[in-house]
Amino acid sequence: MKPPEFVTSPFLPGEDRQILMDKGIEQLEIWLYDVIKIGLLQYDFAEQSVFEISSRMIDAKLGGIARRLRRLGTLNRADPDWVEQVLRILGDLYLLVSAFKNKKELSSGLITSLYSLAGLNIKKTDLLSLAPVEDHWLVCGVEFEEEENLRSRFTWIMGAKSKRTALLLDFAFGRVDFQTRYLFRHSYQGSLYYYPGSFPIRAHLQDPLVVRKIKTFPASFENIEKYLDVYAHAISLNPWITDFPVCIRNVTLQKSGEKFLMVDSGGQVLPVKNSPDDLWPVYAGLGLQSCSLFGIWDGKEIRILSWDDGFVHQSL
Structure with missing residues (x-):
């Protein structure tokens, strides 16, 4: 029988990876305490300084946490909001540590969100077992990021009938292009599968087909x-x-x-x-x-x- 601290789900890591991730979280907690002991103004958050702890997170299969740590090295100390920005990242990281240490108290949806945030990648093919949202989807905005040889594309879409909004997050390595092309203002028909979590935002659009453009934003708040x-x-x-x-x-x-x-x-x-x-x-x-x-x-x-x-x- 599995120990009670291990949570099983097709959208969660296996026991070995959970153990590895938990050990990484322990290292992160020690590092956070060290930062507080030294003090924000005295600690060197330069990229080389956070490289060691972010590398440890990579080794522990905590890539999502590693990205947050590397972000600390990109912040400008001369920015008047620097302390606030650092505290916000450190606060989120400490909240992650606390959540990992208290997984048994969390809902299944929040546990799934926790592991996804930490760095677990769910295969798009695994999402096809979930119930999709069928709709025509308007592309409301597209953004790109690049880190070394990895390019990320953030496509925000909105459903004409469902009035739901989703993020399509895609990656491309090196000179390889993105598998699917999404154009701003274009509309696509397709089955949308949300990644499981406590409040799903990211999704996968299966077999999108270009359709007649939706004239305006399908869903908007009045204030x-x-x-x-x-x-x-x-x-x-x-x-x-x-x-x-x-x-x-x-x-x-x-x-x-x-x-x-x-x-x-x-x-x-x-x-x-x-x-x-x-x-x-x-x-x-x-x-x-x-x-x-x-x-x-x-x-x-x-x-x-x-x-x-x-x-x-x-x-x-």
């Missing part, structure tokens, strides 16, 4: 307050959500010092993360005209990816 209620619910189910899709209609862009704000019809605001250089053309084109904005909320700022003013659907 910021209602959106933040949904966001709070999502965070209560999965506290490690870092990028959460947001689409709000009847909003305007307004200037506030060196920053821009997204303002809804009731006057509530969200700070915008995009650089002013990227937003000035949008601001000049829209003026005080209201529009629908789609972007990604990180809990502090929104990163706008696209907008629709009723006549044209554009991306940043």
Whole structure:
């Protein structure tokens, strides 16, 4: 009989890997305590300094945690928000450590989210055993990242009937291109399979077919307050959500010092993360005209990816 501390599921690692990951978590906890003892201002978070602990996480099959650690080395100490950024990452890591140590107290969905966040990759073919969401899907935004020879593509889609939003995350190594091509403003018909978790966001679109374009965002919130209620619910189910899709209609862009704000019809605001250089053309084109904005909320700022003013659907 399996020890009670091991959780079995087709979407979880086997016992040997769970043991290896648990040992890695123990090393991470020791490192976090060392950082606190030394102090944030005294500890060297340069890339070489975090290389050793991130390498240990790779050896323990905790690639997701290793990426978060490497992010510490990319932060600029001269940034006035540097301490806040570091504390946010360290806080998330400590929360991960606590969750691993108390897995028996977590729901099955949160355990699945925990292992996925830590670095467990679920094969797309394994998702096909789950119930799909059939719909026409509008591509609302596409982003790319590159780290050494690995390219990542983040495609955000929204369902015409289901009104659900999902992230299609794809990878390409070296000179190999992505297997599937997704274009902004295009619509695709297909079966969407969400990766299991406590609040699923990432998904896989099986056999997508290009269909007639959906005219505008199928689902949007009427104000910021209602959106933040949904966001709070999502965070209560999965506290490690870092990028959460947001689409709000009847909003305007307004200037506030060196920053821009997204303002809804009731006057509530969200700070915008995009650089002013990227937003000035949008601001000049829209003026005080209201529009629908789609972007990604990180809990502090929104990163706008696209907008629709009723006549044209554009991306940043």
